[in-house]
Amino acid sequence: MRFMTSSDKSGNTSDTSDAAAGRTGIAAQDWATAAADPQYRAAVVDLLGALAYGELAAFERLAEDAKLAPTLADKAALAKMASAEFHHFERLRDRLAEIGEDPTAAMEPFVAALEGFHKQTAPSDWLEGLVKAYVGDSIASDFYREVAVRLDSDTRELVLAVLADTGHADFAVEKVRAAIDRDPRVGGRLALWARRLMGEALSQSQRVVAERDALSTMLVGGVADGFDLAEVGKMFSRITEAHTKRMAALGLAA
């Protein structure tokens, strides 16, 4: 988290917990206050739309991957992850409706990028599906956590709640490790696969950033004060580094 002790442009909060946490600017405001700025509002609608469709697409792909499961228990584990993604989708969609936005309209702009990602990264077997579930879950968690600090208190609470409910991919780690132990050559193939997943994720993210002005502006600090382009570059670096470490821990040179 990034603390600002100098100017607090939009400041003036009565939320003592935010103040205690050293939150300033947008992060110290609630939704009603922050959303008075139409650009901030548009950015959050974009963010919620992107996350909502991301969860719905993840549901679909995990359910699809469940078909590749070698056992009924494995199938059930993947179905559980899919179902959890669906519930995240519901919360994000309900929030969009609650703030008076049409969830479908909010999601539409992100359909192409997410479909593009999933189309380019259809797993060819069970292990590739597991690595994808794990990588996807982890990157999503990292991103949620990064973006949360730039959000008003109400939106942040929702994003962190959805985040807290992830991490169903532990069993994926276990299965992938066991497979590599049995046959180390599997590791080489899956390492390449993980690299492709990350590359495709970054390329689709850039596409979204290039197309969605309000969202990108928020990410580069145009609305939530205190962030600049270099900061966003660092965010992508942190997410990539965390990914690399996770892959190494999994026995995959990323």
Added chain:
Amino acid sequence: MRFMTSSDKSGNTSDTSDAAAGRTGIAAQDWATAAADPQYRAAVVDLLGALAYGELAAFERLAEDAKLAPTLADKAALAKMASAEFHHFERLRDRLAEIGEDPTAAMEPFVAALEGFHKQTAPSDWLEGLVKAYVGDSIASDFYREVAVRLDSDTRELVLAVLADTGHADFAVEKVRAAIDRDPRVGGRLALWARRLMGEALSQSQRVVAERDALSTMLVGGVADGFDLAEVGKMFSRITEAHTKRMAALGLAA
């Protein structure tokens, strides 16, 4: 529900609510008492295994059908149904584990029949998927309700709880009606489709009944007293009749 006022072979219940409801025999016992009979126990394990795998397979197919959805809202609606089925699966699986049974072993005997059903009834478009979801949900509800009265109080409670959480298919009815209103020829095609679904469901059920002794014996009254083969025939008739009425209400001559 069927009330018996005469002989109560296994009777002797302290459950006043069951007594008040006129339940006798197995239906008046709790699981601990009823499961002392190994044949009854085996029948319930079969039943829970069949229902559990049925829910897991339904999850998979609904998630698959969600891909055919013409809009994001429709996709979300089908994903919601799929997710609900997954939660039913979880409850049934957890119950199997709770009574000391391996859920996978309990489900295995029913994989072939359910896969057979779904393989023979893969929807070719969105409307066929909706009719299948609706028909499947309805038949499952009817069956749960019929079988519930033959079960011990604990198992009955679980089965009714899972049942109470179904009925997500209302929107399917609405969509199918609208499609038939727009083009009445659609009704003829879907009527044929619904007939095929019911035929395939009956044929796979018969396969299961023929293969699973304990379950069939319970259904024909060998364990839960008061039921005979004619009664089971009547049960299938009632389910088929209810299906026919639903199809007619939907604008489909079944």
